[in-house]
Amino acid sequence: MYSFSDPCWASINRGILICDECCSVHRSLGRHISQVRHLKHTPWPPTLLQMVETLYNNGANSIWEHSLLDPASVMSGRRKASPQDKVHPNKAEFIRAKYQMLAFVHRLPCREDDSVTAKDLSKQLHSSVRTGNLETCLRLLSLGAQANFFHPEKGNTPLHVAAKAGQTLQAELLAVYGADPGTQDSNGKTPVDYARQGGHHELAERLVEIQYELTDRLAFYLCGRKPDHKNGQHFVIPQMADSSLDLSELAKAAKKKLQSLSNHLFEELAMDVYDEVDRRETDAVWLATQNHSTLVTETTVVPFLPVNPEYSSTRNQGRQKLARFNAHEFATLVIDILSDAKRRQQGNPLTGSKGEYTFGCWLS
Structure with a gap:
């Protein structure tokens, strides 16, 4: 955040607000580094936005600049980028x-x-x-604390504790870092159960939304609506406007392969499609909100998903190929993902480490 302009974007997992210039760099890093979202032109769950604003107002930026606050850093020549610096290479580096x-x-x-x-x-x-104290928890997460850590003595996870205490913003932060609302404690109860038992009904509803965030986001991308979780509807499967169009061989191969995938590989594909949806939606917002005469250049375009070094080269190549799907092909793939996710959960339940399969854990 080094421009004089007002910040229009947020990095959710870093707890900061950023300007257009810096956002152009953040977007190129990938969601595994920085999860960016426009403050006004992207839908926000209210408590997620409140979590980011709370972190920002309480100085979360100092977590990422800790050593630069030491006077010795100035003496050694290490410094922050300044508003006068060029985006490339100074600010980007x-x-x-x-x-x-x-x-x-x-x-x-x-x-x-x-x-x-x-x-x-x-x-x-x-x-x-x-x-x-959100910034304390973000600092611990930045140092390597695990959001899904199962405490051997307590028999539960941090999200169980936050839900029981009614700490909604802590629950949002933990979920951003991969905490699963469907994880059972040693008594077989989930964070959703504890939120309901404690009378934190809005938190319980939000945890259910987080649990289905992946499939909700895919459905909303295609048809602009989400399931009614309060009334037990957990999936919306949109219909294609024109199913008579011929699909490319690439799309046909993807469709054929989908149902034969193991649960693990299906989960990976669903995560990758989610990231591609996020890339396409963020690009659309980016192009719609920029001054095209000055800011939109080849250096600000993110043509495909950035490489995630934690993934295999094969998976990274597959993720980048998603950008080659045209709108119809990609919509067909998204619908196939949604249909198979519903089938796998309702008709053929998947099993995780705690015997229950959920979708919230796909966002880590």
């Missing part, structure tokens, strides 16, 4: 260092067993989410 390399995040003393450190951080997160 700084943003990548800050959010992709985490170059300025506070580092814990090195220990031989990194898993022990992650476990300790996760236990701290488990305790912290019962309070309203």
Whole structure:
């Protein structure tokens, strides 16, 4: 956020607001680094927006710039990019260092067993989410705390704790970092159960929405409406306006392969299609809100999903091929994903580590 213009975008998982210039770089990083959303031209669940604004107002940016706040950093020549710097390469390099390399995040003393450190951080997160201190929890997550950590002594996850305490914004933050509302504790109860038992009914409803966020987003992309979860409707399967159009061999192959996929591979494909929906929608908002004479250049276009180094090269290649689907082909694929997701959950339940398959965990 280095422009003099007002921030129009937010990075949800970083808890910051950003201007158009910086957003052009954030979008090129990929959702695994920065999840961007326009403040006015993109629909927001109210409590998700409140979570981001709370983090921003409480100085979440200092988490990502921790070492730069040390006077010694100035003496060593390390500095933030300034509003006068060019987007490329100056601001772009700084943003990548800050959010992709985490170059300025506070580092814990090195220990031989990194898993022990992650476990300790996760236990701290488990305790912290019962309070309203969001920036503490974001700091722990930035250091490696696991949002889905199952506490061996307590027998539950941080999301169980947040739901029981009615901490809606903490629940939003945990969900952004991959916490699953369908996870059962040692008593077989989910965070949704605890929210309802505690009388936190709006939180319980929101957790159900988060649980079905992936399929809800795909349905809304095609037909502009979502299921009525309150009344037990969890899927909307849109109909194609013209199903007589011939599909390309690429689309036909994808359709044929879909139903034969294992649950794990189907989950990966659904996640990839979700990311492609997000890319296409964000691009549409981006093009509609820019000053085309000055800002929209080849350097601001994101033509396909950026590479996620945690995925295999084969999967990254498949993700990028999604950009080649035209509108009709892609809509057909989305409908096939929705139909098969419903079939797998209702007709052939999938099983996870806790014996229940949900969709909320796909957003990590």
